[in-house]
Amino acid sequence: MQKLIAAVAASFAIAATCGAAQAQISDNVVKLGVLTDMSSLYADATGKGSLAAVEMAVADYGGKVAGVPIQIVSADHQNKPDVGVNIARNWYDNEKVDAVLDVPTSSVALPISALTREKNKININSGGGSSDITGTACSPNTVHWTYDTYALSNVAGKAMVKRGEDTWFFITADYAFGMALQRDAANVVKESGGKVLGEVRHPLNSSDFSSFLLQAQASKAKVVALANAGGDTTNALKQAAEFGLTQGGQKMIALLMEITDVHSLGIKATQGLIITDAFYWDTNDETRAFSKRFNEKVGHMPTMIQAGLYSATMHYLKAIEAIKTDEAPKVMEQMRKTPINDFFARNGKIRIDGRMVHDMYLFEVKKPEESKGEWDLYKLIATVPGDEAFRPLDKGGCPLVK
Known part of the structure; x- marks a missing residue:
């Protein structure tokens, strides 16, 4: 009888423990x-x-x-x-x-x-x-x-100013992301010894970038930086090619561009484009x-x-x-x-x-003759360690940082 009571008590204890453990998952x-x-x-x-x-x-x-x-x-x-x-x-x-x-x-x-x-x-x-x-x-x-916008700007901005592309004009999506991306990129350009010659803001999900691109072209900036993403970036790049910005000697940089955007536009249209990314399939x-x-x-x-x-x-x-x-x-x-x-x-x-x-990684889009397949789009320029790519912990103004 004592053994039976002990066994029953033990089983209840195990069940209670399991129930308590299970209860920790809401x-x-x-x-x-x-x-x-x-x-x-x-x-x-x-x-x-x-x-x-x-x-x-x-x-x-x-x-x-x-x-x-x-x-x-x-x-x-x-x-x-x-x-x-x-x-x-x-x-x-x-x-x-x-x-x-x-x-x-x-x-x-x-x-x-x-x-x-x-x-x-x-x-x-x-x-x-x-x-x-x-x-x-x-x-x-x-x-x-x-x-984040700091890493995108920091990796690409420093590299481009270092190689002499030191005057910039921004075409920026007019919402929190675009403004943060321009702010962070402009700071990197200035800290690296470059100059910002101008900026223009466009509504989210724009289809017509002609007036914005004409202002960028008139600025004579060496770099026209797209502080936007997704469809805005691809639309801007398509129209930039039509206006002949790169043929006129200006360098286009997409501060945020995904591999799906490059694939959609095609390697011929995007060859030579500089891109910061956190991941590449190959x-x-x-x-x-x-x-x-x-x-x-x-x-x-x-x-x-x-x-x-x-x-x-x-x-x-x-x-x-x-x-x-x-x-x-x-x-x-x-x-x-x-x-x-x-x-x-x-x-x-x-x-x-x-x-x-x-x-983080800095890539350049390959030339058509360099690509060996549909998704063979990037060549690596630099690997930037995380502590160098992202903003220092004490520089962001986060209240959690003591």
């Missing part, structure tokens, strides 16, 4: 929300490819973490801050989403980061670019994974293996945003597995103290301001 599910641009100018760089990257990561992880299932929801924020915030608020309040991922368009990304802090959830941003996300608007609940065996799988699923090679999302999702799930809870502050602490070593980043690290620091 609602017995880990729910991810992919909030992205499914239908507009950033859809190729993010969109369905971003969702596919997260789905691949969850499938590769086995569909469960810490013994509970992983679920994914997705939505199109239409590049509108109010739409994005309403979706995320509903996800957090009613659908019990634990983490919101991607969020391209900085005017949407910044309020989503603030909302995530208010709700004490987690935001892993891959698509938004403003360096303010880890600067004055930093949050203990947000990780900025893939790139870097090594690991990047090629992931990209081949992604291409088979989506129909194109991954952008840096999409590759970064796979990496970020895996890191998030591993953190939950390690500590057996999805409680946001504990997961963030685990993510920060764990280095990132995968096909996307070597010895990556998440700083207290939320910036994931990793190597």
